[in-house]
Amino acid sequence: MVVHHLVKKAGVSCETYFNVTTLDVAESNQMAKRNGFKHIYPDPQHGGFYKYVHDSGIIPTRFARFCCTYFKEKPTVDYFPADDKLLFLFGIRNEESSQRSNYDDVTKNPMWGDRDWISVLPIRKWTELDIWLYILSEGIEVNPKYKYGYTRVGCGIACPYYTKYTWVLDKFWYPYLYNRWRDILKQDFIEKNKWLIMNCTIDEYIMKAWTGGVYRKEPTDEVVQEYAKYTGLDEDVAKKYFNRYCENGCLNTRGQPLKLKDKNILAMNMKMFGRDIQKFKCKKCLIKEFGWSKEQWDQQVQSFKEQGCKLF
Ligand SMILES: [Zn+2]
Numbered sequence: 001m002v003v004h005h006l007v008k009k010a011g012v013s014c015e016t017y018f019n020v021t022t023l024d025v026a027e028s029n030q031m032a033k034r035n036g037f038k039h040i041y042p043d044p045q046h047g048g049f050y051k052y053v054h055d056s057g058i059i060p061t062r063f064a065r066f067c068c069t070y071f072k073e074k075p076t077v078d079y080f081p082a083d084d085k086l087l088f089l090f091g092i093r094n095e096e097s098s099q100r101s102n103y104d105d106v107t108k109n110p111m112w113g114d115r116d117w118i119s120v121l122p123i124r125k126w127t128e129l130d131i132w133l134y135i136l137s138e139g140i141e142v143n144p145k146y147k148y149g150y151t152r153v154g155c156g157i158a159c160p161y162y163t164k165y166t167w168v169l170d171k172f173w174y175p176y177l178y179n180r181w182r183d184i185l186k187q188d189f190i191e192k193n194k195w196l197i198m199n200c201t202i203d204e205y206i207m208k209a210w211t212g213g214v215y216r217k218e219p220t221d222e223v224v225q226e227y228a229k230y231t232g233l234d235e236d237v238a239k240k241y242f243n244r245y246c247e248n249g250c251l252n253t254r255g256q257p258l259k260l261k262d263k264n265i266l267a268m269n270m271k272m273f274g275r276d277i278q279k280f281k282c283k284k285c286l287i288k289e290f291g292w293s294k295e296q297w298d299q300q301v302q303s304f305k306e307q308g309c310k311l312f
Contacts, residue, residue: 001140002123002131003091004035014089017079021071022048023155025174027144035141040079042071049158050184059188061212062160071155073111080117088119093126100124148173157181160211182206193263195219195227196241202226218243231263232310237275241266246282258282264301267311271304275311 004016018032020041032039046052052070053059060067080086094101107119123131135142145153149169156162157170157177170178185206188194198205200215201223209215219227219242228238243259244266250258260266260280269280272290281289287297305312 001035001091001143002126002134003089004037005138005140006122007089014087017076019072019075021067021155022050023067023071023158024153025145025156025177028153031141031143040075042075043078046070049155050180053158053184057188057192059185059210060158060160061210063212065160067155067159069111073109077111082115084116086115086117088117090119090121091123092121093131094124095127164208185210190230193227193231193261195223195230196263196266197261199223199242237270237311240270240275244269244280246285247279248281248285250282250285264312267304267309268301270311271309 007014007016016035016037017040018029018037020029020039022042042048046055049067049071052066056066058064058066092100092103094103103121103124105121105124107121108117109119126134134140143153145156150156150166152162156166157174158181167178186202189202189205189210194205195201198209198215199217199219200209201220204215219239224235224239224242227233227241228235231238241263245257245259252258260269260282262283265283265286266280268283268286269277272286283297286292287294292300301312
């Protein structure tokens with residue numbers, strides 16, 4: 001809004017665009033509309049954020065995030081003709097984050113390739129106080145979200161970078177969106193048996209852990225009990241699914257011992273060698289040992305499931 005105002009004040013002829021992230025609240029969308037911002041929409045083939053998460057099964061975390069590329073950078077690249085000469089003015093400021101602190105006056109997004117596009121950051125050195133004083137003195141419209149107590153108003157609810165105090169505000173101001181996201185997180189946790197990956201309960205996941213990283217090294221009794229409840233396994237059997245590594249010393253892509261997190265693989269070990277086993281093997285090692293193809297593996301898993309084996 002400040003850059004938009006500065007540009008108009010300078011009498012520069014240009015247009016203002018709003019990247020529709022589909023995660024912005026109504027207040028932000030309406031404000032963009034009121035101010036005559038043109039909308040740039042994400043690829044309709046994949047739709048909005050919730051459809052994307054549903055179709056891809058990917059939950060954005062602090063370590064892996066598709067949102068900026070998918071909702072902002074790529075639609076912008078697709079929107080403008082590649083052979084146009086373009087100058088972008090962004091409101092990004094250096095003090096906003098450690099990554100942004102390195103930005104200079106003139107930058108070029110690597111995604112633009114060899115297009116004749118450049119971006120300029122006219123207010124990059126402005127402090128937050130400068131921004132607010134300018135907004136107040138010039139009578140610039142303020143996004144209502146700031147008045148609700150938020151310090152940032154960009155795509156909310158499902159962004160793993162928001163601090164947890166923001167979630168208190170979300171729950172208060174946007175209970176429908178807040179619950180919708182947590183229902184998705186819960187469903188994803190159960191479907192993917194994330195007890196075995198995160199060593200946490202559903203509540204710990206949706207209230208804290210979903211933003212990234214393994215929550216704790218060993219599961220608590222509560223985690224095992226909840227996993228047993230959801231899978232219908234006895235607690236002592238359920239416990240065996242946690243923190244297992246391939247006994248043949250297989251390594252993951254980072255060269256660390258290969259942790260077995262897939263319920264079917266853990267189940268296959270116990271189905272074939274008995275529930276009392278202490279040592280487990282990875283899928284690759286099991287397939288080799290049994291002389292199966294990957295298709296035969298899938299058929300075996302399917303048939304054990306159909307027989308009603310609770311291990312799977
Ligand atoms: Zn192995």
